[in-house]
Amino acid sequence: MTGQAELEWRESVPVSTRFDDPYYSLENGLAETRHVFLAGNELPERFADGFHVAELGFGTGLNLLACLQAWRAAGVPGVLQYTTFEAFPMAAADMIRAQAGFPEVAGIAGELAAHWQRGARAFDLHDLRFEMVAGDARETLPRWQGRADAWFLDGFSPAKNPELWEEGVMAQVGAHTAPDGTAATYTAAGFVRRGLEAAGFNVTRLPGYGRKRHMTQARMGSA
Template identity: 45%
Template sequence: MGDKDKEYDAGAVEWHEGDMPYSPEFGDHFYSRADGRKECGHVFIGGNGLPERWRNKSDFTVAELGFGTGLNFAETLRQWLADEQRSDRLTFVSFELHPLSAGEIDRALAVWPELDLQRKDLVQVWPPKPDGIVRIDLAEAVSLKVHIGKAFHCLPLWRETADAWYLDGFAPARNPEMWSQELMQAVFDHTGAGGTCATYSAAGWVRRNLQAAGFEVEKRPGYAGKRDMMAGRRGA
């Protein structure tokens, strides 16, 4: 088996319960089985103090570990477009080791009719073989950049900072590299003053890694019966 075949197997997707994407490599679903879109709103959008924090700004940058199906991007874009006080521009930067195909993204997001517009716009321009940095401009004011590769290697090459971070890798117990102290330090270093982060995880060692990096971290109620999630902030 060649390296290309191994990489394909590593990024393979299975479909459970109809259209629920599952990673056999990490033994984990891509998002909450209750409702991934609402989970995004509770954990990542709400956990980062949005939409309030992007209001009346010239540009607002969201960065993410784990693009996956593009669900977080699509829901963030939907809420941003619906907000009359939104920032002038929205930049969304993500880091993804195993990018899905346009067909897989389409199948996953089709579950939510609320995201039909964002889903169609995204899959229409998603490249057949994502590589390097996927750059997509949706309308004049929205920029999506997906860095393909290991986040630990790609993030230091990114020269900008984020206002808000979505930490959405597979579960820490199954994908510890995505939550390492070194990577959390890189996230902190690429967070602007007063910037924030949020994650569905409440693992103690993830919290300690975020704190060691410099974030002020607090637990908050989780989504759909999950006891806790975490939100962090970099001082001004």
């Protein structure tokens, strides 16, 4: 099942009506992204030319903005590769509205807005190669030819969107991870952790962001 995102706004935070789950932390979505996905994957320390981030759940695009901002702040030469898998892409106007809530990344948001407005699924900047793979990740991820150095596992809550966290999807994440690659997610659900372990990752539980006690960090074991 795929299609366009269905959402409502609770003040400045978009909430999926399909999954009854906010797109990011009600406390501070950008701070959550930096804590979970950047620090959880040991970024920007691991960045290098051609570094490939892959993501399950593009949502508002906030993770992309935070990642590209960190890449530029670190002064890494070359190109960041960013591939995201999204079953229900958000309308450009909603994405831009959501991103406007984070003035710290306003410059990058403005730079990318024209691409969202024209419905782009892939584009290149001088320091970014972006691709959105639209559709159910259970179908699209097995066909993907790439391998990620870092995964942002950012689907809606496993309790509300279990299909994106099932063992078969985690196995595909593992199969599409580079040696010594990592994954991070805000959830510490037991079945997600077990799925990552079965996929070949060494899994660690870390302090979560805000009211979430724990999050998950995973590192691909030696081949």
